[in-house]
Amino acid sequence: MTDLPRSASTVIVGAGVVGAAAAFFLTERGERDVLVLERDRLGSGTTSGGLGGIRHQFVDELDVRMSQLAIAFWRTFEERTGARHDFHERGYLFIANTTEGVAQLRRPMALYERLHVPVEMLGRVEIAELVPRMRVDDLAGGRFCARDGYGDPLVALAGFAGAAQLGGARFKEGVSVEALLREGDRVTGVHTPSGDVSASRVLVAAGCWTASLCASAAIAIPIWPYRRSIMESGPLPQLASIPLVIEWESGFHFRPKDTAQRFAMPNLTADGREEKGPAGPPSAFPGEFAPLDVPPALEPWVQARAAWRHPAFADLRIVRSWSCYYEMTPDDHPIVGRVPGVSGLFLAAGFSGHGFMHAPATAELVVEEMLDGRARTLDISDLSLERFASGRRPFTAAVL
Template sequence: MTSAKSLPTRAHAVIIGGGVIGTSVAYHLTKLGLTDVVLIEQGQLSSGTTWHAAGLVGQLRASEGMTRLVQYSTTLYSELEAETGLSAGYKQCGGVTVARTEDRMEQLRRTAANAAAFDLDCRLLTPAEAADHYPVMRTDDLVGAIWLPADGKANPTDLTFALAKGARMRGARIVEKTRVLDVTTADGAVTGVRTDAGDIEADIVVNCAGQWAKQVAAMVGANVPLHSAEHFYVVSESIAGVHPDLPILRDPDGYTYFKEEVGGLVIGGFEPEAKPWVSPDAIPYPFEFQLLEEDWEHFEILMNSALLRIPALETTGIKKFYNGPESFTPDNQFILGEAPECRNFFVGAGFNSVGIATAGGAGRALAEWIVEGAPTTDLTGVDIRRFAPFNGNNRWLHDRVAEVLGIHYEIPWPNREMTTARPFRRSPVHHLLEAAGANFGSKMGWERANFFAPDGQAPVIEYTWDAPNWLVWSAAEQASTRNAVTVFDQTSFSKYLVVGRDAEAALQWLCTADVAVPIGKAVYTGMLNARGTYEADVTVTRTGAQEFLVVSGAASTERDKDHVRRNLPSAHADAHIVDVTSAYAVFGVMGPRSRDLLAALTDADLSDAAFGFGTSRLLSLGYATVRATRITYVGELGWELYVPTEFAVGVYEDLMRVGADYGVARGGYYALESLRLEKGYRAFGRELSPSESPVEAGLLFACKLGTDIDFLGRAAVEEARRRGPTRKLAGFRVESGDPMLWGGELVLRNGVVAGQATSAAWGETTGACVGLAYLRAPDGSVVDADWVRAGDYEISVGSRRYPISVSLRPLYDPAGERIRR
């Protein structure tokens, strides 16, 4: 290792943190040819959190992208010794996950279907078969299990040193016992780091500081929301029948996992209610190879479960109790990417107990982002831009992390909501929705109505894989929208103004559709990256000669703003984005009687001739003046009302008071989901992401390819169209009304795996569950409309298959007649 005395004065990239993530980034940067790299560690390599990691490497993740990321990790770990001469201590031993309840077993069946979709070996087991794989466990209380033969384990310290050596072999310098005191900046970009051994100029700084990452980010005014929690495991004495090839065992109903170590077992887990550690701003220094005090009382729930599952532990001693603090994020996903607050400041942190499994893939992904200037794959779920500054509030993080650690092993119920640190962000009419029986979900901190319970019924979610308790209430909201009129509070929409002399030119470059429209016209459009895949899905309304209103989903605020700022057609363009999300409430007034309701509150002509689809204008509504845009996300006649916040309560009260004469109902986001799926409308983050192009998504109609106007990603879209898609988005309806779908279910064509449902929900109008899915051919060939129509389709729900009808046109009102009345 390089000593602090020989600290260089300049490097192209400086990495802060010498754990498994920092060394992986260094390894992959040098592998990509960026060799002028310095890694700085305040203690010794792996001495922060990495050294006491359990080292589990489970390949199957909730999404294909994250599964592929871990698969790359395992390949890398198995090859490191041949490259560097140092072993990562990686061993493929397989993994068994057991179920104590039928609800858990249903989850495991769905997990096995995910594995089939990702072409990963996963087998359902009976309790007896599970015992064959793991003879030392008790099985008489089990319902079943799954077997993942590709799972493995690694030695965290060995892995870190192997990655570090690989980086050094290609020119990286690693400096230990050196503390970063500050990250310097100029004109909104990093310029270097200041350490206790001298300063280093740098073009790029990478924050891989583990539980110190929030403090390091604050040096440049960036937001890295994470908070440490105490995390526990013990190591037992030797146990008869425990050997190095014993698989990893996970017993999530008992919150526990087991891994062989020197003839004994590592016994750890994720207790339902965690213990947050000190504030992120108060983590001590030095804190090198240190543990916290033992807490057997807190560990008791895990130990009791372990004694139940492994009876031999009753007579086996414990060699060591580990209580090592580890940082967690508010949503249980790690953080990667370039901070929107500071150019060339990258972050890889908050790995939520999956750092060893994901380090290889995450290090490569972040290194590619640094070298290419943008992500090369879909990293939406872990992108740093999914958080806003308010997510960095330490008190909020403290309370949220106590829940986050515990959900690792909870059943991942459909639509599961976090319960801690809420309510958080509230619409101006939140109290009115609450009084009307709303059940609230959370999105980007916003409290949003999921559904409304009728009088006398509690607005709670009873979690289940089957038809839920709230379905009948949501179905009534769907029926009201199709037959009368429903008001939806959609205040959580992200809302921005793009203003300036070059605003039109900037949006023409950023948007797939032609937005050079007259004032008062709204346009549906995507925003792409250079690869021709989606970065945003928005509506752009021209509100002035040099002003446009851009409306996006609630979760996309920070990434949308960052995307626009980074991709202006010129560094000198007079175009500026202003976040006005909190300035306006939004009410969707949707249904065939929406015109009647609004007409009772305004003198304006709302006829189709005077106020056609896509029209947007200021409107006197009751005593208020609002922006009314005729648009829909449910497939019915309707308007979105953009109401200044201070007028929101009055407008909402007027809508409900006057609407009583027209059969008005309140609607929640569960009904919106069902209605949009019947209509085949896409959603960013599910049908649209950096993995999909307009060609695959069936959205070429929203691309100005018939003009000579260039836009970001156009060349890639044209090339994708020329080649033809290898997968295609289609809508589907289950032919039986019995099964309940939630999204993620396996789709089969002619009995062969063809994709997964990106979204699914009950469709009251169609009388069955509906959804969207990308369909692909098993040989990777071009998928066209004839191929889609020629197949016979089924969907796997748990262990049962149901026939589905598939369509490339909307299932409901395919001609779009109802929205243009």
């Protein structure tokens, strides 16, 4: 029998990077009675599987503003949390094969300029300087932001959780929340196999499992899982400090992780097409959880793509690979903020492939909604659950 408290001011469901960051921001604001419930281990959900990319280069203004807020935090992570973070500001380099691809990359440049994000369009010579010996003769151009980079999601999560615990938050692993408790129009706590915990505020940060949990309180949430995979090479120390490189048309990307390289790739459909994101939402949420194995067709695809792109990747040895779920929403954007009609209930989930980089911004903003009634640092009303009921579609972005 776990020593589960019977009440807390705030219960957070899910200890991925988002739940842990929210606990940190709550304690930083002086909230001590925070209980984080994780059904498995800290970081055992999607956070364990991500590539760790951190970028300003989005096409929707709110995403860029979230990145600015988050990256300012990532740069001061160690001072704010007292913990180490493996954050490297080495840039994100998009490369395009076609003139149409270059035109698409150029499209948000006016937005970056207006928001003072230092992004530049590059030609082949400048691209070759950023990643020596990389193949560029097939490229029509690229786009680069030196202020982007990459980090380590699990290291960051540990830092958030450690600092939150020092601030008074309690984390309980192995506790599955089976239902949200609701009396009329307010949430009153959560139900677990070890008993109920009463709480006046509940934040659901349960990633792609959010829809099933919220259904227990008759709240429909359009989040579903979409499997994506990552592969890691043996040591390639000559590429240990390159930017994250992403092929615009194919979606193939790679970044160093210590002396190895990590590769992310689109899925391959049964008829051999490359698929960066799901064709559309399932007919009922949360939809199907595909088995988390790595489809065998991906490794030869990655080896061929990688060998084409850089001679250091010829005869590439993949030493590790894994799959994890993107937590998708119908517009590829998260749901963050209060749940309309259920006082005390908040959501931060559905990041559609970019939840790690935005975690500090998401957490800060959702904590403002919880403690101040609304997010003050940025207007996040476009991220509210209500947009799906109203049919409002404030975003244009697609999955990378």
